[in-house]
Amino acid sequence: MRDSRFLKFAGLLWAVMMVFGWSGALSSASAAPFTVGPKKCQECHTDEAKVLSGTKHFTSLKTVHKDKRAKKIVKAIGDKRMKKSATCKMCHYTEAQKKPGAKRKIVAGPSCESCHGPASDWITIHNDYGKGVKRATETAAHKTERLQKAEAAGMVRPSKMFDVASNCMSCHGLAASGLDEKTAATMLDNGHPLNPDFELVEYSQGTVRHRFYPPDVTANKEMTAAEKSELYVVGQAAAFVSASAAVKKSSHEKYVAAQKKRIATATAALEAVKGSVPAAGALLADPSIANGRALADAVKGKDLSGAVGGMLPSKYK
Ligand code: HEC
Ligand code: HEC
Ligand code: HEC
Ligand code: HEC
Numbered sequence: 001m002r003d004s005r006f007l008k009f010a011g012l013l014w015a016v017m018m019v020f021g022w023s024g025a026l027s028s029a030s031a032a033p034f035t036v037g038p039k040k041c042q043e044c045h046t047d048e049a050k051v052l053s054g055t056k057h058f059t060s061l062k063t064v065h066k067d068k069r070a071k072k073i074v075k076a077i078g079d080k081r082m083k084k085s086a087t088c089k090m091c092h093y094t095e096a097q098k099k100p101g102a103k104r105k106i107v108a109g110p111s112c113e114s115c116h117g118p119a120s121d122w123i124t125i126h127n128d129y130g131k132g133v134k135r136a137t138e139t140a141a142h143k144t145e146r147l148q149k150a151e152a153a154g155m156v157r158p159s160k161m162f163d164v165a166s167n168c169m170s171c172h173g174l175a176a177s178g179l180d181e182k183t184a185a186t187m188l189d190n191g192h193p194l195n196p197d198f199e200l201v202e203y204s205q206g207t208v209r210h211r212f213y214p215p216d217v218t219a220n221k222e223m224t225a226a227e228k229s230e231l232y233v234v235g236q237a238a239a240f241v242s243a244s245a246a247v248k249k250s251s252h253e254k255y256v257a258a259q260k261k262r263i264a265t266a267t268a269a270l271e272a273v274k275g276s277v278p279a280a281g282a283l284l285a286d287p288s289i290a291n292g293r294a295l296a297d298a299v300k301g302k303d304l305s306g307a308v309g310g311m312l313p314s315k316y317k
Contacts, residue, residue: 031101033120034097035096035104036096036097036120036123037094037096037107037108037113038094038113040096040119040123041113044127051207051210051220056207057109057114058109058111060109061109064082064092064109069190072191073187076186077183077186087183090176091171092109092110093106093109094106094108094111094114116155121154122149125153125155126147129142130142160293160296161231162237162238162292162295163293165237165238165239168204168238169238173239173246174187174192174194174246174258175243175246181249181252185250185255188252188255196258196261196262197265199236199265200232200234200236201231201232201235201312201313202313202315202316204231205222205231206316207316209222209316211223225309226303228305229303229305229308230300230301230304233270233299234295234299236265237280237296238292240270240283240284241288241291242262243259243262243266244263246259269311271284273307277295277302278298280295
């Protein structure tokens with residue numbers, strides 16, 4: 001465990017040095033991307049913020065720490081309060097920061113940047129049409145470059161649905177890379193939920209749905225059956241990658257059983273589409289992030305309802 005974490009850290013440091021050179025490595029390490037909080041996003045994204053405020057992600061800030069189970073779980077892992085516990089903060093809260101190096105403060109439950117990535121380095125890039133230019137007059141080349149820059153700065157765009165879904169799976173699958181085996185086991189033994197049936201369509205098309213796309217940006221659009229089938233497959237791909245990694249890091253009975261159930265459900269979905277989408281077969285053979293992304297690209301715009309329509313939920317959370 002410790003070794004693999006060190007390797008990850010060393011890899012990251014190496015990447016930073018490749019980009020900034022030796023001299024910049026230390027200063028840029030302290031300027032790692034940070035979370036700015038949903039109030040910043042709300043300044044422009046009022047509709048999305050309104051949707052967020054109607055979700056359990058939003059309301060849980062005021063409720064979850066008062067739950068009887070919460071107090072028991074925090075104690076069991078050796079922490080005092082949920083809002084002070086680094087473990088709980090990983091998934092339950094958004095900690096915002098005003099500027100690099102400033103103090104982090106809990107400002108929300110899971111929120112915009114939990115799914116779209118910490119925004120300090122992309123918030124002023126992703127919407128910058130250029131001086132004097134408006135959305136309607138921006139050139140296609142400028143738009144491509146702008147969005148590429150935003151992604152390079154850590155933005156998880158809706159078009160990269162595998163990555164968005166992987167963020168959901170990391171929290172909802174109790175599979176966050178920072179969560180060690182022992183802590184996860186203690187959480188489960190003390191009543192922390194782990195729902196192996198968390199499925200992307202069911203959980204994203206109810207309270208969480210925000211799809212204010214042009215031409216009518218005031219309408220929160222429902223997905224078509226074809227779009228839902230595509231999303232279902234991408235969600236199962238992300239669950240497959242997440243659970244395949246998680247199952248290896250623990251020997252805790254309940255944890256392993258839940259991850260195996262996630263793998264079984266995802267396997268059925270991937271088996272159902274692999275005839276028409278070879279990338280699904282490649283992912284089944286090797287559950288890597290790269291193969292997950294490749295599958296998401298391969299199904300883009302495809303109507304897979306013939307293959308997985310029967311697996312889609314009829315109600316949404
Ligand atoms: C100053 C205004 C402004 C702020 C602040 C802002 N955005 Fe945006 N955002 C925009 C505009 C404008 C667009 C549309 C850009 C375009 O036309 O491609 C956009 C687009 C997006 C998109 C869709 C991008 C895509 O892939 O098409 C996401 C996701 C997003 N913003 C998230 C956020 C989040 C999260 C925050 C807060 C951390 C935030 N934005 C803060 C103005 C803003
Ligand atoms: C890896 C992510 C993750 C970590 C770490 C985590 N939780 Fe959770 N927690 C979740 C998710 C996701 C849910 C919702 C599960 C569901 O409803 O299926 C949840 C639900 C809960 C619930 C039930 C809330 C309800 O409304 O039913 C309690 C209580 C809780 N967590 C307490 C804690 C405490 C205390 C800690 C820190 C010791 C913690 N959690 C750490 C992801 C996490
Ligand atoms: C639970 C994860 C999650 C949270 C929280 C979240 N988003 Fe999203 N966001 C998504 C997903 C998934 C999509 C893709 C929707 C689609 O295309 O079906 C998306 C799409 C978008 C889009 C493009 C569609 C649109 O509505 O214009 C914008 C902009 C956006 N999000 C901004 C935000 C902002 C701002 C917040 C916070 C107020 C936020 N998101 C919170 C997951 C999330
Ligand atoms: C940073 C961690 C995190 C991420 C990322 C995340 N969630 Fe959650 N989500 C939670 C936690 C924690 C809860 C439980 C809150 C509580 O009960 O107090 C929750 C609850 C929910 C609920 C309410 C469930 C219910 O039974 O009422 C839905 C729906 C949901 N999440 C959907 C999603 C979707 C869809 C995504 C990805 C697009 C996502 N979440 C990403 C942490 C996260």
